[in-house]
Amino acid sequence: MTDGPEPAWPSIAAMTALAAERFPDRTAVVDGDARLSYAELYEEARRFGAALVADGVGPGDRVGVWAPNSREWIVALLGLYQAGAVLVPVNTRFKGREAAGVLSRTRVRVLVTVTDFLGGDYLEMLDGAGVALPDLRTVVIALGRPSGTGVPWAAFLERATTDGLAEVDRRRVALGPDDLSDVLSTSGTTGTPKGVLMTHGRTMRVATDWVAMTGLSEDDRYVMVNPYFHMFGFKAGILASVAAGAAMYPQAVLDVGALLALAAEERATVLPGAPTLYHAILEAPGRDRYDLSSLRVAVTGAADIPVELIRRIRDELPFSLVIAGYGLTEAGTATSTAPDDDPETVATTVGRARPGFEIAVVDGTGERAAPGEVGEILLRGPTVMAGYLDDPEATAEVLSADGWLRTGDLGRLDERGRLRIAGRSKDMFIVGGFNAYPAEIEAMLLEHPGVREAAVVGVPHERLGEVGAAFVVPRPPAPSPDEVIAWCRERMANYKVPRLVELVDELPLTASGKVLKAALRERAAARAAT
Structure with missing residues (x-):
């Protein structure tokens, strides 16, 4: 197994601090009228971290974020790492009881949430869930109406003190690649979501590999439709941008007209998403009114991308790089197509193993399947999870002692090592x-x-x-x-x-x-x- 390049930083907190030194005046975040440079973003993150310290959050404590993509999400993410805390993101589609289940299992101490998104008040839903949350001490309202049980965003940041800022600087230095960084939930489409344990080293490796895969740089302007609670939005989005110094444009919802206007006005270059995103753009009325010539990178992934969709993306949109890939919460991005692959390859395969990864397809007896034969996909690589939260039995079922992860996905490898996804084993x-x-x-x-x-x-x-x-x-x-x-x-x-x-x-x-x-x-x- 050949390893890809190691991240240049000991932790995500250190990566953020160095980004402020490398790109101080570069635009980091654009969210509506708000614009932050990397230097300003880092200072807001330090203040958020110091506010957590004032609130009693210690190294390794869990901080949840249940909110749509926004500037506040980015600040909270980078700030909690300054305090040595661990991220627990919560799906924005969850209702109160589902969210409470995640918060309870992960023992979240502080939750950042909103009181007005798509007509829903998350804090109200949580209060009405009827689930005890003895570990949850503070709720921070990032956006929306005030609430008696929540602390407004600005008021929470005011809790930061000089001593707290000094403490986050000490904690940043103490963090290493083996420290826990995040507990992401599996999608839960087939049962109760599991908490996937990832470390700073593994998580940064996902981000830096995505930078290498796409050529992301400080000159890029990245429109972020993928939700931040998901691995793609958080690791291949926020953290990849920080690693490269790219500008981030968080999108709370998919509004195709607004998205096209933003891409034209801001000269966006990077626009990843599910196949449905590109369907929507291609079918958007009046698309020709917008100058989209700056768009450079499209990244998508699914088992069933129509070849015609990839052809249309290449023929009708200006992307010079169209990539399909395969990843999962437990492993990050494991495969991708190559820049020179033809539309059929991009549409019907997810490419070859990323640097440092090994891919195997095995039959029901655990033996390697012949090329073209469907079997379960196994992965081994530098970003495979440390395990499932508080569930050694489930961990042992999918993660072998020598690092092979059973994905539960079905696929076939062709004679050139390209992977085709056949679906979930539970879907067969x-x-x-x-x-x-x-x-x-x-x-x-x-x-x-x-x-x-x-x-x-x-x-x-x-x-x-x-x-x-x-x-x-x-x-x-x-x-x-x-x-x-x-x-x-x-x-x-x-x-x-x-x-x-x-x-x-x-x-x-x-x-x-x-x-x-x-x-x-x-x-x-x-x-x-x-």
């Missing part, structure tokens, strides 16, 4: 004894000219055990469900053909752009029963 269903892989069927459905997006799940069937149900977002003129099934019968093995097809306006997505298969299974099962 068996039709009359044949294994059916949703990602494979979805990719074939996307070849239909009337299909814009597709998601396939397995549903119970009396005779065959399970059959496929497809949810299709159509292109006009929309095909009928029967037409889609007939089209599939001409092109797929019979066991792969969906028995049910439903046309929908949109697919249910997590905040990080993943399709909520559990919701589709419930919907398909209810329909099959009738």
